[in-house]
Amino acid sequence: MKVAVLTNVIPTYRKDFYNRVFTNESHEVTVFCQKSVPGSNLKPIHEQYGERVVLLKYWSPFQNDSLVFHFLPIFTLWKYDILVVDGNVRHVTMALLSTLFRLFGKKIVIWSNVYSAHGNSALQWVRRTWWRIFDNFLMYTEKDVEILNDKKFERKNIIAINNGLNxxxxxxxxxxxxxxxxxxxxxxxxxxxxxxxxxxxxxxxxxxxxxxxxxxxxxxxxxxxxxxxxxxxxxxxxxxxxxxxxxxxxxxxxxxxxxxxxxxxxxxxxxxxxxxxxxxxxxxxxxxxxxxxxxxxxxxxxxxxxxxxxxxxxxxxxxxxxxxxxxxxxxxxxxxxxxxxxxxxxxxxxxxxxxxxxxxxxxxxxxxxxxxxx
Missing domain, CATH: 3.40.50.2000 (Glycogen Phosphorylase B;)
Incomplete structure (x- = not known):
């Protein structure tokens, strides 16, 4: 099964996770991401993974990650069986493409968390409202799963990925x-x-x-x-x-x-x-x-x-x-x-x-x- 992961970057602290994902023999996983996050101290490690990572060009009107437009290879992504997508509406084209693909029957997994520190409550409401068109959610913590169920997502397929380090x-x-x-x-x-x-x-x-x-x-x-x-x-x-x-x-x-x-x-x-x-x-x-x-x-x-x-x-x-x-x-x-x-x-x-x-x-x-x- 071919799986595409759409995210911002592959940071150092996720190295062991991606090592395990890329060496799994049952699934072919490819990550589509950008080279770096402007204004961030994250240290990307995408160069370690060769063809398993596809770098995306992107544009942002700001000098940070607050609003990003990625240039996505639509036809290439359509060939994947499953798309695991960063569930952040600030990544505008990822959000739009995953919505479009979902409407055409593609299997989409939203990978995200319910709340963000200092997050705008209105934007968080928009994000959760947008999420309702999807069925599958990979949440950061078990508490995220609990909160999402309380938001009437209980009939969805929700799993906690249980974020952590090596x-x-x-x-x-x-x-x-x-x-x-x-x-x-x-x-x-x-x-x-x-x-x-x-x-x-x-x-x-x-x-x-x-x-x-x-x-x-x-x-x-x-x-x-x-x-x-x-x-x-x-x-x-x-x-x-x-x-x-x-x-x-x-x-x-x-x-x-x-x-x-x-x-x-x-x-x-x-x-x-x-x-x-x-x-x-x-x-x-x-x-x-x-x-x-x-x-x-x-x-x-x-x-x-x-x-x-x-x-x-x-x-x-x-x-x-x-x-x-x-x-x-x-x-x-x-x-x-x-x-x-x-x-x-x-x-x-x-x-x-x-x-x-x-x-x-x-x-x-x-x-x-x-x-x-x-």
Missing amino acids: QDEIDNTRSNWNKDKLEAFKKQHNIESQNIIISSGRVNKANNHALALEALQKVVTTIPDVLWVIIGNGTEIEVLKTAAQTEGLQNNILFLGEIYEEDKKSPWFLLSKVLIHPGFMGLTIFNSFGYSLPVIIHDNIMNHSPEVFLFEENKTGLLFKENDPVDLANKIIFALKNESKMEAMKQNVYNVVRHKNNTEIMSQQFFKMINTLK
């Missing part, structure tokens, strides 16, 4: 580190703190590192040796460094810059007791869970990505009041002072990514959907 790779990397090696790593980097917390992601206004810095001022009065490790770079990095100096926190913050290699990130995650993410939480939640690391995030769930629906308060981490540095500080102090409670959370978060949300499960769910359409 947990096998993370586990293999973790296995290279034991307690002695981690202690040696700390000495190598002149780290004496027994209370390390970590953040990973773009240092920009959306991720609100400034709020965490404000919270850190309160944390150090109770836990003087706390060390906040920051992985990432971005538009606010210099502002944050200056603020750290101004507030006298330079010895409590370690700026590591961008780190993409799993083996280089691994010791920092393993040395940390909790991951703090004061702003928009996205795929970082999978990386954190992969290292058995609970998370501290704000309580406005709709201002996070769909993956945050995997979070359960007091089971996989802690919630603080959005934009409240005092409450964030209190949650950090709680996490560092209540080791036994955090240990239970560590097992919970690992179970999520080991057994429910990872790229192996994603590929299984992907073909589960395809097989329902034979």
Whole structure:
């Protein structure tokens, strides 16, 4: 069976998923995508897959992915048995073509999520209304399936793909580190703190590192040796460094810059007791869970990505009041002072990514959907 996937790009974090999809012997899968996303830090890897990927030319009136017109090979796509299409109306020609193909009887699978952080409610309503002409939905999370059913899609064929990362790779990397090696790593980097917390992601206004810095001022009065490790770079990095100096926190913050290699990130995650993410939480939640690391995030769930629906308060981490540095500080102090409670959370978060949300499960769910359409 020939399957065409229409999406924006193939990012690095989906490498293992596409490796599994492309090596499946029962189905011939081809991805149609663009070379890059303007204004995004996504690192595409399409060049690794040769003829299994068809690059699309596109045009956008904006310098980002907010509205895109792809130039689609209509007659080539018609030859495929199934089209798996990004269910985003902002990808205008993909939306139009999938609608047209559906009207002519082609099997279409919408691959998407119900809500987007900071999404326009009117646009989300338009998207869900458009979706009603389709029968098959591959949703990011099980919560998306639940929400879609509540929106009277219960008679549709809906499967959760269970977004995740390559947990096998993370586990293999973790296995290279034991307690002695981690202690040696700390000495190598002149780290004496027994209370390390970590953040990973773009240092920009959306991720609100400034709020965490404000919270850190309160944390150090109770836990003087706390060390906040920051992985990432971005538009606010210099502002944050200056603020750290101004507030006298330079010895409590370690700026590591961008780190993409799993083996280089691994010791920092393993040395940390909790991951703090004061702003928009996205795929970082999978990386954190992969290292058995609970998370501290704000309580406005709709201002996070769909993956945050995997979070359960007091089971996989802690919630603080959005934009409240005092409450964030209190949650950090709680996490560092209540080791036994955090240990239970560590097992919970690992179970999520080991057994429910990872790229192996994603590929299984992907073909589960395809097989329902034979």
